[in-house]
Amino acid sequence: MGFMQTMAANFWVTVVLLLFIITIVSIVLGIALEAYKVSSKSRQRMQELRNEELRLRLKLEQQKSGAQVNLALPKEPSWEEQSQVSYEMGYQRQQ
Numbered sequence: 001m002g003f004m005q006t007m008a009a010n011f012w013v014t015v016v017l018l019l020f021i022i023t024i025v026s027i028v029l030g031i032a033l034e035a036y037k038v039s040s041k042s043r044q045r046m047q048e049l050r051n052e053e054l055r056l057r058l059k060l061e062q063q064k065s066g067a068q069v070n071l072a073l074p075k076e077p078s079w080e081e082q083s084q085v086s087y088e089m090g091y092q093r094q095q
């Protein structure tokens with residue numbers, strides 16, 4: 001009961017003390033949150049780099065093992081050929 005009477009008698013000291021505690025806790029939690037964000041972004045970036053490395057290794061292995069397979073695939077039409085085909089298809093629809 002003595003503590004409560006002391007706090008009630010010194011109301012403004014109590015308010016200042018509580019604001020100080022809230023400020024310190026907010027700063028500590030803010031720093032912890034920023035550290036978590038940085039850590040999370042770092043882990044995500046490392047995972048993206050690892051995925052990219054694995055993708056490139058897989059592509060390299062496919063190029064090494066399947067060079068003949070890639071030659072058998074049909075060639076995609078060039079940009080000019082694609083536009084010409086689109087133009088001819090549109091012309092045929094109008095007739």
